[in-house]
Amino acid sequence: MARPDKAAAVAELKNKFTSSNGAVLTEYRGLSVAELRDLRRSLGEDASYAVSKNTLTQIAAREAGIEDIDDKLVGPTAIAFIDGDPVTVAKGLRDFAKANPLLVIKGGVLDGRTIDAAEVNKLADLESRETLLAKMAGALKGSLSNAASLFNAPLSQAARVVAALEAKAQEDPSVIAGAGSAPAAEADSAPEATQADAAPAAEDTPAADAAEEN
Incomplete structure (x- = not known):
């Protein structure tokens, strides 16, 4: 060569x-x-x-x-x-x-x-690289599936609670309406009590005293 x-x-x-x-x-x-x-x-x-x-x-x-x-x-x-x-x-x-x-x-x-x-x-x-990658992928898939189950469980429970509340509200609207009406009733009654307290009694006025002298 x-x-x-x-x-x-x-x-x-x-x-x-x-x-x-x-x-x-x-x-x-x-x-x-x-x-x-x-x-x-x-x-x-x-x-x-x-x-x-x-x-x-x-x-x-x-x-x-x-x-x-x-x-x-x-x-x-x-x-x-x-x-x-x-x-x-x-x-x-x-x-x-x-x-x-x-x-x-x-x-x-x-x-x-x-x-x-x-x-x-x-x-x-x-073990070959492909075998190790396949095992790793399987392990990750299992971990992701477990994680998804953990995340989905609380969400499904919350969904059932919301559905139950909606059904109850349809049967008895006061479940939702009553919760918001009580404060309004209290607000309407407060001014009346204030006016009654502020008006003086009839026998205590000067006009009532003059009538008694005559």
Whole structure:
């Protein structure tokens, strides 16, 4: 490979290391072209899987700031660069390796840190992002339903009280009218009491005294 081609390949690998969510390094020795095609198909859009030269991968990894990867770049290497959920990719590779023992998981890179094959398998044992989101959505749905019940209970009780009052008022309008008429009656009687108190008695007036003298 000419030097410009090598530089371009290194630049592409470096970009994949820095832009992807992670990478899993595998050895594919003995796998047929059809089996490799099936592996790529099983990973779908979550990862791109391609053969890579070890020397170029070492250079690209160093330029991307990834260390301690050289011991995993032994033998023919193919890298699954993760574009989606790392757990889904780890599961896919592990399941494929169980069915096709010629695929060997060497290790990988996650969050800029190198991990070994055992850690990739542990990652595969975790629940996928979609499963966790589904569980979270179910939990939130249950919480919202409970909250709605709590809010609706007082409102329905208040509605029943208002309906009962309306029915009672239709049968006996004084339930509502009587409540507002009592203060008015008291107001009308107050001036009469005041006038009676203010008028002087007849025998106490000067005219009454004069009549008695005559």
